[in-house]
Amino acid sequence: MLIDDVKDYLRVDSDIDDDTQIVALITAAKQYIVNQTGKQYIEKDEVWNLAIKMLVAHWYENRELHPSKPGTLATNSHTADALISHISLCSAYPKVGDPP
Numbered sequence: 689m690l691i692d693d694v695k696d697y698l699r700v701d702s703d704i705d706d707d708t709q710i711v712a713l714i715t716a717a718k719q720y721i722v723n724q725t726g727k728q729y730i731e732k733d734e735v736w737n738l739a740i741k742m743l744v745a746h747w748y749e750n751r752e753l754h755p756s757k758p759g760t761l762a763t764n765s766h767t768a769d770a771l772i773s774h775i776s777l778c779s780a781y782p783k784v785g786d787p788p
Contacts, residue, residue: 689714689737697741698748710744717743725776728784739771 691710700706717740718729730736746764764772775781782788 689718689731689740693737694741694744698745710748713744713747714740716747721772721775722784724772725781726783727775727781728786728788730781730788733781735771735774739768739775742768742771 691707691714694710694714695702698710700710720743721727721736721739722729742765746768
């Protein structure tokens with residue numbers, strides 16, 4: 689996944705200061721999904737990439753330990769959870785350790 693794709697999704701202009709953080713969030717999102725699902729990351733799969741973008745967006749927008757606005761949810765969106773669940777349950781995605 690390219691950082692420019694994620695920055696477009698986040699609607700972040702070319703602010704170099706955030707690039708390191710966004711790359712770290714992309715890496716963390718991939719690892720999070722692999723750990724949650726036991727499935728291999730498939731680089732060209734749009735379901736995987738959308739789930740990564742959604743997690744990165746959520747984490748990027750909710751960087752505080754405690755939400756500053758009352759009633760703000762600090763959990764993943766239902767859609768991101770549904771995509772991760774789909775990856776986990778779908779037989780089209782190879783398990784970690786299986787040949788791609």
